[in-house]
Amino acid sequence: MKRLDVLQSKPNASTINPCRLCAPLGASLAVRGIAQAMPILHGSQGCATYIRRYLVSHFREPMDVASSSFGENEAIFGGASNLGLAIDNVVSRYQPELVAVATTCLAETIGDDVPGIVKRWVRARGAGAPAIVHASTAAYSGSHAEGFTKTVLAIVEQLAEASERSEQINLFAPMSASPADIRYLRRMAGEFGVAITVVPDISDTLDGPSWEKYESIPSGGTTLTELRATGSARASLSFEGALGAEVTVGKMLEKRFSVTNHDVGMPIGIEGSDRLVEALSQISGQATPRALTQARGRLVDAMVDGHKIFFERKVGIVGDPELVVGLVAFCRELGMIPALVASGGNPGRLRKALDGMLTGDSLLLEDSDHDEIAETARLLGLDVLIGPSKVRSWARHLEVPLVHLGFPIHDRFGASRLQTFGYEGTLQLLDRVINALLERRQSEAGLGWAYL
Amino acid sequence: MVELLEKRKSHVLRTGNGKIEVACEKPSLAGAVSQRACTFCGSRVVLYPIADAIHLVHGPVGCAAYTWDIRGSLSSGPELHRLSFTTDLREQDVIRGGEKKLEAALRELIDRFEPKAAFVYSTCIVGLIGDDVAAVCRRVSCDTGVEVVEVNSEGFKGTKKDGYLAACDALNTLIGTGDTTGIGPHSINILGEFNIAGEAWIIRDYYKRMGIEVVATMTGDGRVADVRRAHGARLNVVQCSGSMMPLAKMMKERFGIPFIKVSYFGIEDVSKALYQVADFFGSAEMGERAAELVADETRELMPRLRAIRSEIQGARAAIYTGGAFKAFSLVRALRTLGVRTVLAGSQTGNADDYKLLAELCDEGTVIVDDTNPLELAQFLEELKVDLLIGGVKERPIAHKLGVGFCDHNHERKRPLAGFHGMTEFAEEVRSSLLSPVWKYTSRGPRAPLPRPSGET
Numbered sequence: 001m002k003r004l005d006v007l008q009s010k011p012n013a014s015t016i017n018p019c020r021l022c023a024p025l026g027a028s029l030a031v032r033g034i035a036q037a038m039p040i041l042h043g044s045q046g047c048a049t050y051i052r053r054y055l056v057s058h059f060r061e062p063m064d065v066a067s068s069s070f071g072e073n074e075a076i077f078g079g080a081s082n083l084g085l086a087i088d089n090v091v092s093r094y095q096p097e098l099v100a101v102a103t104t105c106l107a108e109t110i111g112d113d114v115p116g117i118v119k120r121w122v123r124a125r126g127a128g129a130p131a132i133v134h135a136s137t138a139a140y141s142g143s144h145a146e147g148f149t150k151t152v153l154a155i156v157e158q159l160a161e162a163s164e165r166s167e168q169i170n171l172f173a174p175m176s177a178s179p180a181d182i183r184y185l186r187r188m189a190g191e192f193g194v195a196i197t198v199v200p201d202i203s204d205t206l207d208g209p210s211w212e213k214y215e216s217i218p219s220g221g222t223t224l225t226e227l228r229a230t231g232s233a234r235a236s237l238s239f240e241g242a243l244g245a246e247v248t249v250g251k252m253l254e255k256r257f258s259v260t261n262h263d264v265g266m267p268i269g270i271e272g273s274d275r276l277v278e279a280l281s282q283i284s285g286q287a288t289p290r291a292l293t294q295a296r297g298r299l300v301d302a303m304v305d306g307h308k309i310f311f312e313r314k315v316g317i318v319g320d321p322e323l324v325v326g327l328v329a330f331c332r333e334l335g336m337i338p339a340l341v342a343s344g345g346n347p348g349r350l351r352k353a354l355d356g357m358l359t360g361d362s363l364l365l366e367d368s369d370h371d372e373i374a375e376t377a378r379l380l381g382l383d384v385l386i387g388p389s390k391v392r393s394w395a396r397h398l399e400v401p402l403v404h405l406g407f408p409i410h411d412r413f414g415a416s417r418l419q420t421f422g423y424e425g426t427l428q429l430l431d432r433v434i435n436a437l438l439e440r441r442q443s444e445a446g447l448g449w450a451y452l
Numbered sequence: 453m454v455e456l457l458e459k460r461k462s463h464v465l466r467t468g469n470g471k472i473e474v475a476c477e478k479p480s481l482a483g484a485v486s487q488r489a490c491t492f493c494g495s496r497v498v499l500y501p502i503a504d505a506i507h508l509v510h511g512p513v514g515c516a517a518y519t520w521d522i523r524g525s526l527s528s529g530p531e532l533h534r535l536s537f538t539t540d541l542r543e544q545d546v547i548r549g550g551e552k553k554l555e556a557a558l559r560e561l562i563d564r565f566e567p568k569a570a571f572v573y574s575t576c577i578v579g580l581i582g583d584d585v586a587a588v589c590r591r592v593s594c595d596t597g598v599e600v601v602e603v604n605s606e607g608f609k610g611t612k613k614d615g616y617l618a619a620c621d622a623l624n625t626l627i628g629t630g631d632t633t634g635i636g637p638h639s640i641n642i643l644g645e646f647n648i649a650g651e652a653w654i655i656r657d658y659y660k661r662m663g664i665e666v667v668a669t670m671t672g673d674g675r676v677a678d679v680r681r682a683h684g685a686r687l688n689v690v691q692c693s694g695s696m697m698p699l700a701k702m703m704k705e706r707f708g709i710p711f712i713k714v715s716y717f718g719i720e721d722v723s724k725a726l727y728q729v730a731d732f733f734g735s736a737e738m739g740e741r742a743a744e745l746v747a748d749e750t751r752e753l754m755p756r757l758r759a760i761r762s763e764i765q766g767a768r769a770a771i772y773t774g775g776a777f778k779a780f781s782l783v784r785a786l787r788t789l790g791v792r793t794v795l796a797g798s799q800t801g802n803a804d805d806y807k808l809l810a811e812l813c814d815e816g817t818v819i820v821d822d823t824n825p826l827e828l829a830q831f832l833e834e835l836k837v838d839l840l841i842g843g844v845k846e847r848p849i850a851h852k853l854g855v856g857f858c859d860h861n862h863e864r865k866r867p868l869a870g871f872h873g874m875t876e877f878a879e880e881v882r883s884s885l886l887s888p889v890w891k892y893t894s895r896g897p898r899a900p901l902p903r904p905s906g907e908t
Contacts, residue, residue: 013553013557014540014560015538015539015540018516018517018540020513021517022512043576044491044607045488045489045490045607046607047514047607049487049489050489050493053844057844062825062848062849064825064826066484067482068482068483069482070607072610075576085482086482089484090485093457093483104576105512105576105577106577106580106607106608109577110580138512138543139514140512140541140542140545140546141542210851210852212894213833214826214833214849
C-alpha cells in the first residue's frame with residue numbers, strides 16, 4: 001500500500017465533506033430493528049431531528065426518534081428530569097416494549113448518569129414499566145457504524161438471560177445489511193431448515209408495506225423474548241470479525257453464556273458467502289442444499305460470462321469499514337484492482353483487516369473525508385466507483401460511474417432492496433458493476449453498440 | 453378522536469368554537485418527537501445560501517455531516533455553500549479544548565478557498581467546553597483580512613427561532629461595512645428568500661421589470677459584498693418573517709430602513725407583494741408596471757390553473773410548515789385550486805400567526821403548533837386528508853397511509869414561488885392527487901374527488 005506524496009501536504013485541521021456520521025444515528029437505526037422499541041436520544045432536539053431526516057431519506061419510511069430536548073438549564077444542571085419526562089411521554093404515546101436511551105455528545109460531556117436515571121425511573125414507575133436499555137454513543141468518540149454496533153452490544157448485554165439451552169440461532173446483522181439482505185440471509189438459513197433470529201431486524205420495520213392504520217411503531221423487529229433468549233441460544237452467527245474488534249456481541253455471548261460464536265466475516269463474494277454456508281452447515285449438521293449450490297453456481301457462471309469486462313478494471317470503494325472489507329474481497333475475486341479504498345471510519349482496524357488483500361496498486365484512505373477521497377480519485381483514473389450517494393458529489397465531475405451502495409443513499413430509490421450479502425446479493429452487485437462498466441463503454445463509443 | 457399528551461393539548465385548536473388561542477413559542481416537550489431541530493439548525497438554514505463564504509461548523513462531525521448540501525439553494529456563481537466544513541472535534545479536543553483546531557482549520561480553509569467571509573457555527577459541545585470562539589475569529593480576521601463571523605448557535609440554547617436570531621446577529625455584523633455609492637432611490641433588499649430551486653431569481657426578475665434595484669438578497673444566491681452594502685437600500689421586503697424579522701428590525705433601528713412583510717407563494721400573495729413595494733415608492737409608473745406584470749403573468753398561467761382546478765377541487769389538504777407565514781400563503785394558494793385546508797400548523801409560529809391562520813381557514817380547521825408524527829398521522833386519518841404539504845420528515849407519514857404528499861421545504865426541486873411557481877405548485881398537487889397509485893392503497897383512489905355541488 002502506498003500513499004501519494006501529494007496528499008501528505010494536505011491540510012488536516014478541518015474536515016471537508018465528511019465521510020462519517022455520528023454515533024447516535026447508528027444507535028437510532030439499531031433500535032429500529034427491535035420490535036416495539038423506541039429510541040430516545042439524550043441531548044438537544046436537533047440531534048434526533050437531523051438523524052430522523054437522514055434516515056427517512058434513505059429508507060423512505062417513518063422513523064420516529066424521541067429526544068430529551070435539552071435546553072440551557074439542562075446543559076448546566078444536568079438532563080435527568082428531562083430524560084425522565086421524555087421516557088414518560090414516549091411510554092404514554094408509543095406504549096413501547098423497549099425504550100433505548102442513547103447519549104449524544106452533550107449528555108456525555110456533562111456526565112449525566114444515564115444508568116442511574118433509568119434505574120430511578122423504573123423504580124418509580126413500578127410494575128408495567130417497559131424494558132429500558134442505555135448505550136453510550138458520544139459523537140466525538142466513534143462513527144455511526146460504531147454507534148450501531150455499540151448499541152446492539154448494549155441491548156443484548158443488558159437483556160440476554162441465562163436459561164436452558166434453546167434452539168435459537170442468533171444472527172447479528174451489521175449496519176450494512178439492507179432489509180432485503182436480511183430477508184435473504186433468513187432464506188439461506190431456511191434452506192438448511194434453520195430458523196435464525198436476526199438482531200437487529202430492520203427487514204420489516206424499515207421496508208414495510210402500505211398501511212391500513214397508522215402504526216405508532218412499525219411492526220416487525222427482534223422481539224424482547226428473542227433478545228432475552230440470545231443468552232440461551234444454541235449458536236451465534238456474526239460478521240464482526242471482518243474488523244477484528246476485541247469486544248463484539250458474539251464474543252460477549254460466548255464468554256458470558258457459552259453460546260458458540262461463528263464469526264464468518266463479511267458474507268460478500270464467493271468465499272465470504274461460502275464461509276457463511278459452511279457455518280450454517282455446521283450448525284444444522286446438514287449438507288449444503290441444492291438451492292444454495294445452484295445459487296453459487298449462478299454467481300460463478302455470471303462471473304465467467306463477464307470476466308473480460310471487469311478484469312483489471314480500476315475500482316474505487318468508499319464506505320463503512322465492514323462493507324469495504326467485504327467489497328475489497330469480492331473485487332479481488334473478480335480480478336478488479338481496488339485502486340482506491342476509502343472510509344471515514346476510525347483508523348487502524350481497516351488497515352489491519354485489509355492486510356494482505358491490497359497490493360501495490362491500491363491506495364487506502366482511513367478516517368478520510370470526501371474532499372481527500374475525491375482529490376485522490378482524480379489522480380487514479382478509476383473505471384468505476386462503489387459507494388453511497390455522497391460519492392456522487394465528486395464522481396460526476398470525474399465522470400466515473402457510481403454503483404450506489406452503502407449508507408446513505410439519498411439520490412436513488414430502493415436502498416432497502418439493494419442486496420450485497422450471500423450468493424444472490426453478490427450476484428445483484430456483480431450485475432450492477434458490470435452494467436455500470438458497459439454503460440460507460442457504450443456512452444464513450446461513438447457507435448453506441450446495441451450489442452455488448 | 454385524536455389522543456394528545458396532556459401538555460400538548462393547548463398547542464392544538466379546532467377553529468369555529470370561538471376560542472382562538474394556541475400555545476406556542478415554547479421549548480419542545482421532551483419525548484414528544486417534535487419535528488423541530490435546534491438552534492444550530494435555525495442559524496445554519498438562514499446563512500447557508502451565502503455562496504462565497506466558508507461555513508465552518510465547530511463541533512463533532514454530525515452537525516456538519518447532516519447539513520452538507522441540505523438545501524436546494526442555487527447559486528449563479530461560487531458554490532462554497534455546498535461544501536461541508538467542520539473542525540470534526542474528537543474526544544481529545546473535547547478534553548483539551550478546540551480553539552487551536554478551530555484556528556488552524558480557519559487558516560487553512562481561508563488560504564485554500566479564498567472566501568469573502570467565514571461563518572463559524574458553535575455547536576452544543578463548544579458551548580460546554582468554553583472555547584473562546586470570538587477571540588479566535590478576531591485573531592484570524594485580523595491576520596487574514598477575511599472577516600470571520602461567530603454564530604452563537606449552540607443547539608441547546610433554545611429553539612430553531614433562537615438560531616434565526618443568531619444568524620441575524622451574524623448578518624448584522626457584516627451589514628454597514630460596504631460602500632453604498634451608486635445605490636439608487638428605488639432600491640430594496642429581499643429578506644427571507646433562499647433561492648430554493650431558483651426562486652429568488654424569479655422574484656428578482658419581477659422587481660427588475662418594475663424598475664427596482666435589488667441590493668442584497670438575504671440570503672438566496674447570497675454574496676458577502678451585497679450583504680455588506682445592504683444598508684444602502686431604501687426598503688427591506690421580508691418574506692419568511694419568522695427567520696428574518698429580527699434582522700429587519702435591527703436594520704430599522706440602525707439605519708432607519710423601513711420594512712414590509714410579504715410572501716411570494718400563490719397568485720394573491722405575490723401580486724400583493726409587488727403592489728406593496730410599488731406603493732411604498734409612491735411611483736405611479738412603477739405601479740403601472742406592477743399591474744402590467746401581474747396581468748401578463750396571470751393571463752399566461754390561468755388557463756392551466758383553471759384546468760387543474762376542475763380536476764382536483766374538493767380535495768382536502770393538511771399543511772405543516774417551519775414558519776407560519778408560509779402556511780397563510782399555502783392556504784390561499786390551495787383555495788385558488790379549490791382545495792380546502794383542514795389542518796394547518798407550523799414549527800415556530802407565534803400567537804399572532806396562529807390567530808391570523810385561524811381567521812383565514814374555514815371553520816373546523818385544526819391548527820397545530822410544534823406537532824409530532826403521531827398527532828399528524830391521527831389527524832390525517834380523522835380529517836380524511838388527501839394531501840399533506842410539508843418537509844421530508846413528514847413525507848413517509850403521509851405515504852404510509854396512502855395520503856399524497858407535496859414537498860414545500862428545503863429539498864423541493866421545483867420553484868414554487870411567484871406566478872410561474874404557482875403553476876409548478878398546481879402541477880405538484882395535481883400529480884399527487886390524480887395519480888392512480890392510491891387505488892391500491894387502503895385509502896383508495898383520490899379521483900374522482902368529491903366536488904362541491906354547482907362547480908365543475
